[in-house]
Amino acid sequence: MNTSTTDAIDIRDAVKRYGDFTALHSVSLSIRDNEFFTLLGPSGCGKTTLLRMIAGFEDVTEGAIFLFGEEIEKLPPHKRPINTVFQNYALFPHMSVLENVGFGLEMLGHPMQEVRKRAGEALEMVQLSQFAARKPAQLSGGQQQRVALARALAPRPKVLLLDEPLSALDLKLRKAMQIELKHIQRDTGITFIFVTHDQEEALTMSDRIAVMSSGELQQLGDAREIYEQPRNTFVADFIGETNLLPVTVDEVQGGRAACHLPGGQTLTCDASAGVARGARVHLSLRPERVIVAAQPGVESLKATVRENIFVGTDITTIVDLAGGEEFRIRTSNSDRGRARIFEPGAGVFLNMEQGAARLLTD
Amino acid sequence: MAGGAASGGSSQSDTYAGARVWLLLPAWATLLILVVAPVGIMLVYSFLTKEFRGGVIWEFSWEAYDQFFFNRGLFGDEPPRIEWTYILIFWRSIWQAGVATLLSLAIGFPTACFIATRAPRQRPIWVFLVTIPYWVNLLIRTVSMKFLLRDNGPLNEALLGIGVISEPLHIVNTNLAVQLGLFYSYLPFMVLPIYAAVERYNFSLSEAAADLYAPRWTVLRRILLPAVKPGIVAGCILVFVPSLGSFLAPDLLGGARNFMIGSLIEEQFKGNAGNWPFGAAASMILLTLVLIILLFSARQQGRQEAR
Ligand SMILES: Nc1ncnc2c1ncn2[C@@H]1O[C@H](COP(=O)(O)OP(=O)(O)O)[C@@H](O)[C@H]1O
Numbered sequence: 001m002n003t004s005t006t007d008a009i010d011i012r013d014a015v016k017r018y019g020d021f022t023a024l025h026s027v028s029l030s031i032r033d034n035e036f037f038t039l040l041g042p043s044g045c046g047k048t049t050l051l052r053m054i055a056g057f058e059d060v061t062e063g064a065i066f067l068f069g070e071e072i073e074k075l076p077p078h079k080r081p082i083n084t085v086f087q088n089y090a091l092f093p094h095m096s097v098l099e100n101v102g103f104g105l106e107m108l109g110h111p112m113q114e115v116r117k118r119a120g121e122a123l124e125m126v127q128l129s130q131f132a133a134r135k136p137a138q139l140s141g142g143q144q145q146r147v148a149l150a151r152a153l154a155p156r157p158k159v160l161l162l163d164e165p166l167s168a169l170d171l172k173l174r175k176a177m178q179i180e181l182k183h184i185q186r187d188t189g190i191t192f193i194f195v196t197h198d199q200e201e202a203l204t205m206s207d208r209i210a211v212m213s214s215g216e217l218q219q220l221g222d223a224r225e226i227y228e229q230p231r232n233t234f235v236a237d238f239i240g241e242t243n244l245l246p247v248t249v250d251e252v253q254g255g256r257a258a259c260h261l262p263g264g265q266t267l268t269c270d271a272s273a274g275v276a277r278g279a280r281v282h283l284s285l286r287p288e289r290v291i292v293a294a295q296p297g298v299e300s301l302k303a304t305v306r307e308n309i310f311v312g313t314d315i316t317t318i319v320d321l322a323g324g325e326e327f328r329i330r331t332s333n334s335d336r337g338r339a340r341i342f343e344p345g346a347g348v349f350l351n352m353e354q355g356a357a358r359l360l361t362d
Numbered sequence: 363m364a365g366g367a368a369s370g371g372s373s374q375s376d377t378y379a380g381a382r383v384w385l386l387l388p389a390w391a392t393l394l395i396l397v398v399a400p401v402g403i404m405l406v407y408s409f410l411t412k413e414f415r416g417g418v419i420w421e422f423s424w425e426a427y428d429q430f431f432f433n434r435g436l437f438g439d440e441p442p443r444i445e446w447t448y449i450l451i452f453w454r455s456i457w458q459a460g461v462a463t464l465l466s467l468a469i470g471f472p473t474a475c476f477i478a479t480r481a482p483r484q485r486p487i488w489v490f491l492v493t494i495p496y497w498v499n500l501l502i503r504t505v506s507m508k509f510l511l512r513d514n515g516p517l518n519e520a521l522l523g524i525g526v527i528s529e530p531l532h533i534v535n536t537n538l539a540v541q542l543g544l545f546y547s548y549l550p551f552m553v554l555p556i557y558a559a560v561e562r563y564n565f566s567l568s569e570a571a572a573d574l575y576a577p578r579w580t581v582l583r584r585i586l587l588p589a590v591k592p593g594i595v596a597g598c599i600l601v602f603v604p605s606l607g608s609f610l611a612p613d614l615l616g617g618a619r620n621f622m623i624g625s626l627i628e629e630q631f632k633g634n635a636g637n638w639p640f641g642a643a644a645s646m647i648l649l650t651l652v653l654i655i656l657l658f659s660a661r662q663q664g665r666q667e668a669r
């Protein structure tokens with residue numbers, strides 16, 4: 001790509017092997033300047049490994065990494081203008097909060113007066129100025145987390161790496177920090193590469209998301225694309241909730257595919273690339289894009305209600321399809337939604353919204 | 363300010379207040395029998411009058427201390443001059459023990475770091491290997507050391523063989539031999555506490571420092587060393603203190619000219635020629651010296667933690 005030199009980070013065919021175990025299989029990724037970029041995937045999929053390769057703590061078995069067009073994978077960590085917020089914070093226990101935050105600037109050779117001034121500003125940004133003289137051990141987990149953030153931001157790196165920085169915080173604090181991080185990213189204009197295994201966190205915060213699994217990049221896109229147009233069953237299943245039904249394709253015509261379920265019910269939906277007659281593929285249906293009704297719609301499946309579960313803002317209805325497969329539908333807990341709730345045992349139709357069903361070939 | 367915070371007293375619950383007295387009894391009894399009583403006896407003896415065939419006369423006297431620090435001539439009737447003999451022996455002992463401690467630190471620190479960075483399952487094996495020589499009696503080890511270092515011993519043979527030197531090195535009966543002997547005697551006491559400290563060290567701190575533009579040596583100096591300093595101080599004390607009072611290595615490897623405190627004290631209690639009060643006084647002076655060193659390092663540690 002000709003835009004590659006302006007990308008903040010450009011990873012080309014990066015492979016990482018530990019002995020004969022391959023942690024990353026040829027990953028290629030471009031992360032734009034100024035972007036809030038998220039690496040999302042289940043535990044053990046290689047997110048930390050990739051981040052540590054960018055930071056310089058792990059060498060790259062094969063491939064190359066560029067930072068604003070400059071090849072960096074051979075540089076030691078202290079020569080890369082990239083800073084990291086570590087998952088366990090890694091604050092220096094024998095230094096005060098201010099000394100911690102100023103450490104990077106000091107190492108870059110700034111005069112002490114400026115170090116103190118800029119470290120103070122960074123502390124102000126995370127609202128911890130009054131704790132400057134304390135030792136890290138005298139702070140709460142959330143405060144330590146913010147010191148780690150200030151310490152990584154103070155030297156104004158070109159790229160900031162964050163490895164599951166919020167995972168140790170309780171839910172409420174985590175939500176608040178998500179918003180704060182997003183604001184800091186926007187205000188500083190620094191490129192953030194954020195690692196998480198929490199898909200909801202990824203969807204809320206990111207400009208773009210790279211979904212990873214078993215050391216491979218599964219899909220790259222913004223939150224909406226990843227949620228609405230998952231490329232494969234892994235992404236569909238990992239992001240949000242979905243109903244995955246095995247189907248066989250009977251006919252492909254005019255961009256539409258007619259298929260049947262193991263129980264014999266038929267359904268027509270948009271054909272995706274690679275779908276051919278006779279193919280055994282999966283149908284992904286988001287629970288909130290299906291309506292339970294007494295009468296069939298344009299595209300419908302027959303089912304029997306098993307139970308309704310009240311979950312606060314929503315009601316989840318579990319039904320059994322005519323072929324015996326379990327299927328979940330989510331209805332908003334509003335007057336209009338409640339009118340669509342049927343008693344257990346009732347025979348109903350599951351009416352698909354336009355474009356709700358998605359065929360996935362792998 | 364530093365002194366107060368150094369104690370860092372955490373108030374324990376008083377649920378076990380009654381039981382605690384009994385639970386602590388063995389510890390107090392041990393301290394009393396093994397520390398307070400011998401030191402007390404030594405203190406008393408150092409202020410008694412010497413009996414010519416060893417032993418003491420129960421009569422108060424400053425003579426032992428006077429003899430240590432002052433020279434009043436052969437018949438004790440001249441005006442006192444400072445007696446340098448024993449002070450010099452002390453000074454030599456401090457020097458020898460200090461060099462041995464630095465040698466142990468120079469070798470022990472990298473060794474400890476090496477062990478602590480092995481895979482967790484391998485570490486006990488390395489620790490075991492470090493301690494193996496210490497299953498052999500110290501006397502035998504020191505004698506073997508002498509054999510190794512002799513003019514026609516394996517070390518010189520090897521160096522002559524590969525042509526590094528053309529004349530054998532005279533190591534036995536020098537200060538260097540004593541330093542090497544002490545270093546070899548007490549090396550594990552340096553390695554083990556440093557290993558314990560480095561093993562507890564969180565290496566992501568080193569990564570964080572490197573991430574924040576610190577070159578390797580700065581990471582070592584600014585992050586790793588402060589974190590493992592208690593282990594280093596403990597190791598230095600554990601090597602320095604026994605080296606200071608050691609008599610085997612100086613006797614066997616140093617010869618008559620490289621006399622150290624330990625030998626001086628040992629002489630006073632051997633056979634009939636000894637002077638018990640003088641030996642006790644020299645021991646008390648040594649003990650005081652060691653206590654001053656320990657107090658000083660404890661204060662430094664306390665200050666560090668309070669900061
Ligand atoms: N030093 C290492 N030696 C061997 N395997 C490793 C090492 N570091 C990580 N791995 C393996 O690489 C895979 C990816 O790990 P990691 O990047 O930490 O995953 P994530 O951060 O996504 O949870 C895991 O299977 C892990 O066991």
Ligand SMILES: [Mg+2]
Binds near residue numbers: 044049
């Ligand atoms: Mg990880």
